[in-house]
Amino acid sequence: MEAKDVRLQGLLQTHGKTIILPYDQGLEHGPRDFFNAPFAEDPMHIIEIAKKAKYNAVVLHVGNAQRYFDRMYGQVPLVLKMNGKTEIPTDAEPLSPVTASIDDALRLSAIAVGYTLYIGSSRQDEDFEQFAAIREEAHRAGLPVIVWSYPRGSDIEGKGGKNSLYAVEYATRTAVELGADMVKVNVPNLKQDPRIPEPYKSYTTDLQEAVKRVVRAACGVPVIFAGGEMMSDEDLLQKARICINAGGSGFIYGRNIWQRPVEKAMEITTQLKQIIREGKAKK
Amino acid sequence: MEAKDVRLQGLLQTHGKTIILPYDQGLEHGPRDFFNAPFAEDPMHIIEIAKKAKYNAVVLHVGNAQRYFDRMYGQVPLVLKMNGKTEIPTDAEPLSPVTASIDDALRLSAIAVGYTLYIGSSRQDEDFEQFAAIREEAHRAGLPVIVWSYPRGSDIEGKGGKNSLYAVEYATRTAVELGADMVKVNVPNLKQDPRIPEPYKSYTTDLQEAVKRVVRAACGVPVIFAGGEMMSDEDLLQKARICINAGGSGFIYGRNIWQRPVEKAMEITTQLKQIIREGKAKK
Amino acid sequence: MEAKDVRLQGLLQTHGKTIILPYDQGLEHGPRDFFNAPFAEDPMHIIEIAKKAKYNAVVLHVGNAQRYFDRMYGQVPLVLKMNGKTEIPTDAEPLSPVTASIDDALRLSAIAVGYTLYIGSSRQDEDFEQFAAIREEAHRAGLPVIVWSYPRGSDIEGKGGKNSLYAVEYATRTAVELGADMVKVNVPNLKQDPRIPEPYKSYTTDLQEAVKRVVRAACGVPVIFAGGEMMSDEDLLQKARICINAGGSGFIYGRNIWQRPVEKAMEITTQLKQIIREGKAKK
Amino acid sequence: MEAKDVRLQGLLQTHGKTIILPYDQGLEHGPRDFFNAPFAEDPMHIIEIAKKAKYNAVVLHVGNAQRYFDRMYGQVPLVLKMNGKTEIPTDAEPLSPVTASIDDALRLSAIAVGYTLYIGSSRQDEDFEQFAAIREEAHRAGLPVIVWSYPRGSDIEGKGGKNSLYAVEYATRTAVELGADMVKVNVPNLKQDPRIPEPYKSYTTDLQEAVKRVVRAACGVPVIFAGGEMMSDEDLLQKARICINAGGSGFIYGRNIWQRPVEKAMEITTQLKQIIREGKAKK
Amino acid sequence: MEAKDVRLQGLLQTHGKTIILPYDQGLEHGPRDFFNAPFAEDPMHIIEIAKKAKYNAVVLHVGNAQRYFDRMYGQVPLVLKMNGKTEIPTDAEPLSPVTASIDDALRLSAIAVGYTLYIGSSRQDEDFEQFAAIREEAHRAGLPVIVWSYPRGSDIEGKGGKNSLYAVEYATRTAVELGADMVKVNVPNLKQDPRIPEPYKSYTTDLQEAVKRVVRAACGVPVIFAGGEMMSDEDLLQKARICINAGGSGFIYGRNIWQRPVEKAMEITTQLKQIIREGKAKK
Secondary structure: OOHHHHHHHHHOOEOOEEEEEEOOHHHHOOHHHHOOOHHHHOHHHHHHHHHHOOOOEEEEOHHHHHHOHHHHOOOOOEEEEOEOOOOOOOOOOOOOOEOOOHHHHHHOOOOEEEEEEEEOOOOHHHHHHHHHHHHHHHHHOOOOEEEEEEEOOHHHHOOOOOOOHHHHHHHHHHHHHOOOOEEEEOOOOOOOOOOOOOOOOOOOOOHHHHHHHHHHOOOOOOEEEEOOOOOOHHHHHHHHHHHHHOOOOEEEOOHHHHOOOHHHHHHHHHHHHHHHHHHHHHO | OOHHHHHHHHHOOEOOEEEEEEOOHHHHOOHHHHOOOHHHHOHHHHHHHHHHOOOOEEEEOHHHHHHOHHHHOOOOOEEEEOEOOOOOOOOOOOOOOEOOOHHHHHHOOOOEEEEEEEEOOOOHHHHHHHHHHHHHHHHHOOOOEEEEEEEOOHHHHOOOOOOOHHHHHHHHHHHHHOOOOEEEEOOOOOOOOOOOOOOOOOOOOOHHHHHHHHHHOOOOOOEEEEOOOOOOHHHHHHHHHHHHHOOOOEEEOOHHHHOOOHHHHHHHHHHHHHHHHHHHHHO | OOHHHHHHHHHOOEOOEEEEEEOOHHHHOOHHHHOOOHHHHOHHHHHHHHHHOOOOEEEEOHHHHHHOHHHHOOOOOEEEEOEOOOOOOOOOOOOOOEOOOHHHHHHOOOOEEEEEEEEOOOOHHHHHHHHHHHHHHHHHOOOOEEEEEEEOOHHHHOOOOOOOHHHHHHHHHHHHHOOOOEEEEOOOOOOOOOOOOOOOOOOOOOHHHHHHHHHHOOOOOOEEEEOOOOOOHHHHHHHHHHHHHOOOOEEEOOHHHHOOOHHHHHHHHHHHHHHHHHHHHHO | OOHHHHHHHHHOOEOOEEEEEEOOHHHHOOHHHHOOOHHHHOHHHHHHHHHHOOOOEEEEOHHHHHHOHHHHOOOOOEEEEOEOOOOOOOOOOOOOOEOOOHHHHHHOOOOEEEEEEEEOOOOHHHHHHHHHHHHHHHHHOOOOEEEEEEEOOHHHHOOOOOOOHHHHHHHHHHHHHOOOOEEEEOOOOOOOOOOOOOOOOOOOOOHHHHHHHHHHOOOOOOEEEEOOOOOOHHHHHHHHHHHHHOOOOEEEOOHHHHOOOHHHHHHHHHHHHHHHHHHHHHO | OOHHHHHHHHHOOEOOEEEEEEOOHHHHOOHHHHOOOHHHHOHHHHHHHHHHOOOOEEEEOHHHHHHOHHHHOOOOOEEEEOEOOOOOOOOOOOOOOEOOOHHHHHHOOOOEEEEEEEEOOOOHHHHHHHHHHHHHHHHHOOOOEEEEEEEOOHHHHOOOOOOOHHHHHHHHHHHHHHOOOEEEEOOOOOOOOOOOOOOOOOOOOOHHHHHHHHHHOOOOOOEEEEOOOOOOHHHHHHHHHHHHHOOOOEEEOOHHHHOOOHHHHHHHHHHHHHHHHHHHHHO
């Protein structure tokens, strides 16, 4: 087994699935994500949740990864995010620039690296080249690459939006074709839209089946699902259940976890793990 | 004989011609190509066809080439595709960005590499430089380069479209001038168009003669023909016959092969090989 | 302790805080900043103030740093500014290009390097990559990086301007996420503006609390505050007091210091130090 | 004498002048240049003419140079063209991208390299940098550089067009300033045009004198003249006579030579050599 | 003393000032500068003047520097111009691309290198980075850098034009901040313009004082003045006198010198030297 695959297995330690705590929103959305949960502005809050609730990894940008290295090393596995941007410039032609190097990842003992790929952006060509360089260097260094595979930009808007089943399946497949070791996507939105290309435009299905299609588009590469903005416990758990039943490999929920106090975050995590266990039992 | 030419001969093993099974459409067109043939979403379907029908090579992007290496090595020769893109952004000024390296090709034991060149795109200059670097590195590594030579972009639309005889001949010649070892083109479309430059605008001919011209434009470099969207068996075989009779070096048919179940794919492949054999007999 | 952190401590020698004298305005604003204080056109004026008033460092671009090296070495610590621009081109999509190298910084015995990051500019992607390279190289060389973290460009104007609390907090956090060792920002302006994103639009507070929020956004990374254009002593000292009381790590005041004759500059510096001492006493 | 100058002398072997057979039109103009002379589509036609008529060199792009190396080596000197483009994209802001490397030139035993410089294009800045790198590397490798020095793009159109005496003199001088070892230009067109800058606008002269001015603009660097589209023998020989009498260093005629059958090509070449001999006798 | 400073002293050998003969106009303006002085088209004319009138250096682009190396070495010091462009493309967003390397400068035994910096151009960012690389490499090679510091582009036009005192002072200061060892500027034009930024808009002075301000903006770096188009002897000498009296470090007059026959060029040079001597005597 290649070194990168050994490390990837190390991420799949929650009954064979993974739960990852992403904390790159300080850059992606800015401090507004901490406004109503000021405790979450402190990275130690996230590290504490990860430790206590035994998350398989925390995702950080290089600044925090470096500053909190001594409080994570040997206790909380790190996924180093390799690129990122603020939400201030318009999102019409996005490209997520590189903010860290594989040398950073090695120095900080990362278990994997994360990369945001904006599928369908008019700058997709630059993105693919940037990704190819990182993918190759990461694999050479024994690090698996998790791709945040996001349809984005005005062209996908013109084809029905970034969350259509068409868009999410295509994004999943693209990450896999380019060499991702794990793919993070959003749960598709089944709202119909005349701009979605055929045969997807005329296709109707339920969410469980849709998520299955997304998982299948990955040719066996583990697919994990994002959580998005804070929602009710009920909605979150229902969403999680669908993902697991559809064959998803786990969750990468951020705001829905760390916008809660530590105890509350632990509680909901326990419920998420229970869903994974139940999913496993079903098989 | 140079190492790259030895490997190129290794591709021409079907009665001196080649049949190649391309599977880069998951990236180029997305999962819609698998919608009505869901079995084809799994790369193993393609690998199985290639093995059973003895294709001279399968074309993959690096992600699948890496993941299925253990199921192909020593059994199905690999053409590693070096660049690619999704169909989401507009095709007005296309450039196909690099997605893999020659190091990848060597590690994965590729017999050749594939490169998509968009002749006539306003970004042709970047494309030529990108190609020159890969061509040089590939040859140094003993790998032949197959060029997907596609007229594309708004300027060629203004000159009568991407499939005119003018466009296809020019694309073929361009690939050859730049150092391609094998050229993949579309069969030209003989529809007249007042925007096609002279003397091609006033020139009329039949398809067989047109394909001959394309083959001749290659100065002896092997020319292979793409299949495009699924068509009837009759049309496909007729098309294949014309290409072989015109001196083409083989077929690189994807959807027309792998959108069929394995047995059906084997049947049509047998017929394609028969056409090659007959072509050889004629000579 | 890493070499870069040892040097960073060397900057925090004014009762645990820092006072830094920036002199990059000759490039950023041009000679108009010296028009009414012609003595300040001569870098020796700044070096003299720094020596006599015991500033923790002077900030210079490479030209002056090199020319005055023999008059500073061992006497006035240098922060070498790594990028900069003139104010002549429009500021709609700013990027501050690199003007010096880490090799320059080492040769000139800099204690730290300074980098201007234009948060929210449409060229933010280039900026992040440029910064990442410098951050990594600086840290490898044992040099801390001070980020001039400035929201800038038309997109932030459309979100309420570069000095809103939203903008300044986001800029602070961004620098920290990307690996800054110290952050220089402007004191936020609390003027309401309907274009500021929620929840900041509806949020009202006083300046002291606002500055606290900015300091908190830095996750423990020292935040220092810029002075801007010359103002009255009273205003300057009041501003300084707020920054210190809010947990700021010091001042980086330029024009407000060096547009005064040496004696006057020393007097106001004494008062600034007094504010730091008082702030310390309060704790 | 530097290695590059020794090789340059090797090109000037036709009574001290040079006759070069360029065959880069398959890329620059596409197969339409072979339409009425289909035998010329085969590079062997050109190689045969060059051998039989003792051309001082043939100009090829890397693809053909490589494929026909075994039929040229030791018999026909090669000028490897280093850049080129198709005529499909608009010519408003041209840049000729690099298609080969100096390593290619050395491997293929080239006697010189050729480079197309588009003087006055809005992308002239990229062109100059690209040229500088090749010029430096070529000279280090002992290879002289022949510059196809072509005024081109919308700005020169606005100044009276690409073939005015102003434009051609300027192009010649530019190539020389940048380090060309030989300059290829078009014979100027003396048509008056109010948009030509002064003092050229008001200047009238005859063609012989105009060509002399072009030769003089080169500061002693050999200037050779292009032929352009096929013309009558009479016109071609008259043009050749003017160039030689004006001090030109030879001809680089393509279509006017190789669009003829071999015997005809040999005949016209004999006449061209006669013109050179007569020119020499006059001196 | 650093090697670069030793060489810089070698340029200041005319009573402690410098007279430099620039001959980069063949590229910058084209052959029209030689139209009425055809003898000047030959670089030997310039070399002869430099030798006979003992100029401290001649400025050449790499092509001529290389070709005339054997006639200059040990007799006329060379300043190698590192970048340049033609005047054909519009000057709205200028960038002067690199045309030679520091390796060229060393091989050609240059005493210094020259670089054109377009202050205020919208491409100033690229320019600064390009300059930083050359400045660093030149200094490492012991070569001083003379900056042609020219305000240029549409943004400076919108601020009152490229020759205002504001523009010239700013350009001087910018070159110095970025590490120039000597700065070449135009004598400012004192014409008032409402678009000039304050406080310069309201400021009136005489030419001598204006030039003094420019010299002072350089923080002690030698400032030399350009001559521009041919003018009367009287005007030229008057201009020279003002520059010297204002503390300028010499002249870099091209067309005003070499558009004269050698004897006339020697005469005017003698007068210029006399002005320098007088300036020295005054002190």
